[in-house]
Amino acid sequence: xxNLPALIELAHIQLRRRPWSSLIFLGMCLNLIIAPAVYGxxxxxxxxxxxxxxxxxxxxxxxxxxxxxxVIFQPERF
Amino acid sequence: xxxxxxxxxxxxxxxxxxxxxxxKVDTKGIYQRAIRxxxxxxxxxxxxxxxxxxxxxxxxxxxxxxxxNPYLFGNVPGENLRFFNGLITVILFFTLVFANFAEAVxxxxxxxxxxxxRSTKSDTIAKKLSPDGKIQEVSSTTLxxxxxxxxxxxxxxxxxxEVISGVxxxxxxxxxxESAPVLKxxxxxxxxxxxxxxxxxxxxxxxxxxxxxxxxxIDRMIALVEGAERSKTPNEIALTVLLAVLTQVFLIVVATLxxxxxxxxxxxxxxxxIALLVxxxxxxxxxxxxxxGIAGMDRVAQFNVVATSGRAVEACGDVNTLVLDKTGTxxxxxxLAEEFIPVNGHSLEDVAGVALAAxxxxxxxxxxxxxxLAERLGAEVDFDRTQAEGIEFSAKTRMSGTDLPDGRxxxxxxxxxxxxFVRSRGGKLAADLDQAYERVSRLGGTPLAVCQNGxxxxxxxxxxxxxxxxxxxxEQLRRMGVRTVMLTGDNRITASVIAQEAGVDDFIAxxxxxxKIAVIQREQAEGKLVAMTGDGTNDAxxxxxxxxxxxxxxxxxxxxxxxxxxxxDSDPTKLIDLVTIGKQLLITRGALTTFSVANDIAKYFAILxxxxxxxxxxxxxxxxxxxxxxxxxxxxxxxxxxxPALIPLALRGVKFRPLTANxxxxxxxxxxxxxxxxxxxxxxxxxxxxxxxxxxx
Numbered sequence: 001x002x003n004l005p006a007l008i009e010l011a012h013i014q015l016r017r018r019p020w021s022s023l024i025f026l027g028m029c030l031n032l033i034i035a036p037a038v039y040g041x042x043x044x045x046x047x048x049x050x051x052x053x054x055x056x057x058x059x060x061x062x063x064x065x066x067x068x069x070x071v072i073f074q075p076e077r078f
Numbered sequence: 079x080x081x082x083x084x085x086x087x088x089x090x091x092x093x094x095x096x097x098x099x100x101x102k103v104d105t106k107g108i109y110q111r112a113i114r115x116x117x118x119x120x121x122x123x124x125x126x127x128x129x130x131x132x133x134x135x136x137x138x139x140x141x142x143x144x145x146x147n148p149y150l151f152g153n154v155p156g157e158n159l160r161f162f163n164g165l166i167t168v169i170l171f172f173t174l175v176f177a178n179f180a181e182a183v184x185x186x187x188x189x190x191x192x193x194x195x196r197s198t199k200s201d202t203i204a205k206k207l208s209p210d211g212k213i214q215e216v217s218s219t220t221l222x223x224x225x226x227x228x229x230x231x232x233x234x235x236x237x238x239x240e241v242i243s244g245v246x247x248x249x250x251x252x253x254x255x256e257s258a259p260v261l262k263x264x265x266x267x268x269x270x271x272x273x274x275x276x277x278x279x280x281x282x283x284x285x286x287x288x289x290x291x292x293x294x295x296i297d298r299m300i301a302l303v304e305g306a307e308r309s310k311t312p313n314e315i316a317l318t319v320l321l322a323v324l325t326q327v328f329l330i331v332v333a334t335l336x337x338x339x340x341x342x343x344x345x346x347x348x349x350x351x352i353a354l355l356v357x358x359x360x361x362x363x364x365x366x367x368x369x370x371g372i373a374g375m376d377r378v379a380q381f382n383v384v385a386t387s388g389r390a391v392e393a394c395g396d397v398n399t400l401v402l403d404k405t406g407t408x409x410x411x412x413x414l415a416e417e418f419i420p421v422n423g424h425s426l427e428d429v430a431g432v433a434l435a436a437x438x439x440x441x442x443x444x445x446x447x448x449x450x451l452a453e454r455l456g457a458e459v460d461f462d463r464t465q466a467e468g469i470e471f472s473a474k475t476r477m478s479g480t481d482l483p484d485g486r487x488x489x490x491x492x493x494x495x496x497x498x499f500v501r502s503r504g505g506k507l508a509a510d511l512d513q514a515y516e517r518v519s520r521l522g523g524t525p526l527a528v529c530q531n532g533x534x535x536x537x538x539x540x541x542x543x544x545x546x547x548x549x550x551x552x553e554q555l556r557r558m559g560v561r562t563v564m565l566t567g568d569n570r571i572t573a574s575v576i577a578q579e580a581g582v583d584d585f586i587a588x589x590x591x592x593x594k595i596a597v598i599q600r601e602q603a604e605g606k607l608v609a610m611t612g613d614g615t616n617d618a619x620x621x622x623x624x625x626x627x628x629x630x631x632x633x634x635x636x637x638x639x640x641x642x643x644x645x646x647d648s649d650p651t652k653l654i655d656l657v658t659i660g661k662q663l664l665i666t667r668g669a670l671t672t673f674s675v676a677n678d679i680a681k682y683f684a685i686l687x688x689x690x691x692x693x694x695x696x697x698x699x700x701x702x703x704x705x706x707x708x709x710x711x712x713x714x715x716x717x718x719x720x721x722p723a724l725i726p727l728a729l730r731g732v733k734f735r736p737l738t739a740n741x742x743x744x745x746x747x748x749x750x751x752x753x754x755x756x757x758x759x760x761x762x763x764x765x766x767x768x769x770x771x772x773x774x775x
Contacts, residue, residue, distance in 0.1 A: 067126075068329065075319050
């Protein structure tokens with residue numbers, strides 16, 4: 001079994017090598033926590049798949065907001 | 079400072095005479111290429127560089143998913159959701175395509191110009207001279223800085239260089255558009271530089287290569303017009319930040335809307351929220367921003383001026399002070415001898431004879447006109463020219479002349495300089511010299527004294543003609559808040575007469591090249607942006623110091639490298655036009671930003687009241703839009719269509735008017751601010767009526 005520092009190192013390398021696919025993967029992982037919370041908060045009014053989609057939409061909106069902050073503070077990169 | 083050699087090719091008010099040159103660009107196929115490029119630019123790696131359009135891109139992807147599965151994010155009210163979401167997706171997709179198209183069209187001309195330049199830059203065979211004098215035929219791509227090459231009539235000059243021997247005519251039309259050949263010879267500050275890709279049409283030249291492969295003038299031009307080196311200008315960066323802030327604000331507002339909507343029991347679908355976000359963020363200016371900048375560069379290129387960056391073009395619009403050479407810019411380049419005024423008891427014939435002797439080796443237009451006037455008065459050369467030695471004019475001595483075989487020294491030049499020369503030869507100054515000098519100066523002419531050893535013979539009246547219409551142009555610049563400073567080597571009286579006639583704000587008489595850089599530094603110390611022109615090596619420091627340095631293509635390599643713009647027509651008056659283009663660029667960007675932001679008001683009133691109709695906001699539906707779906711679609715259709723509708727304005731630029739900053743602001747607020755509020759109200763209502771009539775919703 002791989003130890004934690006090696007795992008972080010691997011994640012870091014992958015993030016730099018394949019940023020988009022790594023971010024999607026990390027988003028999916030994070031959604032493992034968010035989606036059940038959304039499903040629970042809805043009180044059963046939505047399906048599990050919708051909760052998953054809403055979780056991802058929330059993450060995407062959050063990511064978009066981070067991206068816009070980067071544009072605001074480092075505009076010359078764009 | 080050798081502007082006397084530049085040729086005036088413009089008439090005032092921006093209109094040009096028949097010698098205007100525009101780059102030979104094949105614009106055929108620009109639109110086909112732009113259509114193709116507008117789809118290629120949908121690549122997210124390209125879109126991410128434009129924050130506003132990237133948000134639209136993400137929105138398009140989400141609505142496309144909602145078209146496939148309208149209940150992706152849970153149950154939403156409404157009928158025909160798949161069709162409605164599909165329509166939103168299509169409209170958002172075309173919003174992106176239209177924005178990309180605007181940029182692609184603006185880039186298209188530059189690419190076409192780059193293609194035309196690339197076609198002149200073929201690999202040629204160069205005759206390289208080895209140190210032992212042998213000629214070796216090599217490919218032009220193997221030439222390096224410092225190599226010596228020989229070119230003969232019919233050859234393409236293989237690389238940029240300096241002529242070290244020979245005199246030849248060179249066809250530079252591939253670069254400048256000017257069909258008349260240019261004489262190239264060594265030693266001259268101006269005519270000794272040659273450009274790779276141009277063609278020698280007579281005689282032969284020996285050239286020292288001054289640029290390594292890929293770093294020549296044409297290579298730099300290709301990179302610039304193609305936009306390969308285009309980076310955002312400070313104004314563009316500032317505007318990008320503003321647009322990102324607006325987008326961020328609206329993103330937060332729209333993202334936090336669902337809880338409020340649910341609380342008032344008026345749930346809103348994700349597709350409508352995305353439509354609302356796209357309608358509220360400034361997509362019009364976001365889509366047209368880069369096109370406006372590229373088009374500004376292109377307008378400069380169409381003026382046959384190569385700018386090293388968009389920053390330089392933009393700086394033209396912010397210029398506060400124009401430093402202009404008198405000769406060639408304010409007055410017609412060629413001063414002509416009008417009259418000889420004898421002094422010191424000499425006759426007119428004596429003055430003509432000495433003036434002729436002083437000018438036989440002077441190849442400048444002024445020198446030739448003195449020879450013509452002297453010959454008209456019957457003067458003849460009474461010495462062996464082959465035994466005489468010509469003394470060239472220099473900025474330091476401020477005189478030129480001839481050393482005759484019998485030891486006589488004949489000089490002509492600035493009156494002070496000739497006085498000094500006469501004193502150094504033990505001569506005495508004539509009392510009537512100052513009277514003649516003042517008379518010519520008060521006429522606005524240039525007085526040149528002529529002497530033989532220690533004896534002053536008289537004064538030559540060189541007539542200077544102020545360019546027609548230049549006074550009106552300076553008046554326009556003054557109204558725009560641009561100050562003009564004239565630099566001249568003439569004496570104070572002549573300079574003040576010309577300055578008054580031309581209407582410049584300030585002048586510096588008896589100026590040396592060092593004065594040029596001093597006046598620029600003084601103005602910059604007061605926080606002003608300064609523009610200037612130059613062509614000589616001694617102008618290079620001032621060109622580098624100025625915020626906008628316009629070098630003449632006929633100038634030296636040093637001047638061209640120091641400047642941030644090169645005028646291929648070598649017309650110094652163009653600096654005034656460049657200020658106009660720069661201001662036009664800034665005004666266009668400001669006007670479209672105002673219009674885009676003002677549009678939001680109408681879009682807000684179109685979408686929000688109908689979305690929250692159930693919550694009692696129906697009274698705000700001042701446009702009386704039929705339904706939520708028709709309101710959303712109308713606002714989005716308007717949002718998409720306004721981009722291509724404004725492409726011509728973005729590319730052509732807002733019509734320039736020489737008004738003060740306050741007048742311009744008032745005008746733009748009225749036209750683009752008020753127009754930006756009213757136009758979408760009308761357009762959205764019309765679209766709503768149309769789509770309801772055809773039964774789209």
